[in-house]
Amino acid sequence: MKIAICPGSFDPITFGHLDIIKRASKLFDKVIVLVIVNPEKHCSFSPEERAEMISKVITDIPNAVVDIYDGLLIDYFKAHNATVIVKGLRAMTDFEYEFQMALVNRQLCPNADTLFLTTSAEYMYLSSSVVRQVAKFNGDISQFVPKQILNTIIERLYKKDTEE
Ligand code: ADP
Numbered sequence: 454m455k456i457a458i459c460p461g462s463f464d465p466i467t468f469g470h471l472d473i474i475k476r477a478s479k480l481f482d483k484v485i486v487l488v489i490v491n492p493e494k495h496c497s498f499s500p501e502e503r504a505e506m507i508s509k510v511i512t513d514i515p516n517a518v519v520d521i522y523d524g525l526l527i528d529y530f531k532a533h534n535a536t537v538i539v540k541g542l543r544a545m546t547d548f549e550y551e552f553q554m555a556l557v558n559r560q561l562c563p564n565a566d567t568l569f570l571t572t573s574a575e576y577m578y579l580s581s582s583v584v585r586q587v588a589k590f591n592g593d594i595s596q597f598v599p600k601q602i603l604n605t606i607i608e609r610l611y612k613k614d615t616e617e
Contacts, residue, residue, distance in 0.1 A: 455536045457481040457568070460489050460526050463503045464496040465606055466510060467584055467597050469576035473541035476570055478514045481536065486511065490523035497585055497610060509601040527561045538567045543577050585610055 457477045463470060463486070478484045488503045498506070500521045507519040522529045530538065538558065540551050555567035584597045588610040595603060 454483060455481045456483045456485065456533060457537050457539045458485045458487050458526070458530060458533070458535050459539050460487040462491065462494060462496060462581065463488055463507055464494075464498055464581045465503060465584060465598060465602060466507050467576070467579050467581060468599070469541065469543070469572060469579040471510060471599065472573050472576055473539065473570050474511065474517055475514060477539040477568075478516050481539075482516060484514070484517040484539070485533065485535070486517060486519045487526070487529065488519065488521045489526060490521065502605075506602040506605060510599040525561075527558050527565055530558075530565050531562060535565075538565060540567060540569055541572050542569045543572045543580075 457480070459470075459474050459477055461470065466486075474484055474486055486507050488500050488507070490500050496503070500523075504519045504521050511517045511519065520529075526538070529535075538555070540555075542548060542551065551567070551569065555569075558565045558567060579597055584594050584606065587597070588594050588606050591607060591611045594606060598606060
């Protein structure tokens with residue numbers, strides 16, 4: 454069984470992430486969407502909340518599952534007999550960091566290959582931080598994220614801002 458891991462913060466998941474996950478699901482038998490816990494990154498949603506939002510929007514991708522991992526991606530990769538790490542590339546700005554991470558992972562585990570999928574042009578500008586910024590001011594994020602998670606995002610980010 455060929456298993457792909459799509460790791461990220463997903464704070465929150467966007468149509469850009471979803472596009473990469475869907476395309477990976479056509480290339481591999483199983484896709485694990487992995488919420489990586491990174492204590493150095495301040496996130497608006499807890500890992501459990503991020504995973505819950507992901508599980509709500511991948512229901513129509515039968516071979517995709519979600520998981521949370523607090524540790525080194527490569528250890529998860531080995532423990533789950535994964536085939537490949539799939540990452541999305543939006544622009545050259547993503548490339549340098551992703552290239553470095555891919556090399557580090559191969560150094561730690563020689564058969565851990567990273568596959569880069571180029572973003573779909575319509576999502577090139579889209580990131581979780583764009584969603585957070587627009588949601589903070591109660592802007593229309595319906596073109597950025599699936600409707601199942603719209604309210605969760607607005608309620609958290611908009612309310613938080615007005616309460617402060
Ligand atoms: P973000 O930069 O949005 O916080 P994450 O850490 O959650 O991203 O990213 C997980 C993966 O998804 C990364 O490989 C990232 O490049 C990819 N990704 C995020 N947004 C998009 C997009 N709009 N198009 C393609 N890939 C994307």
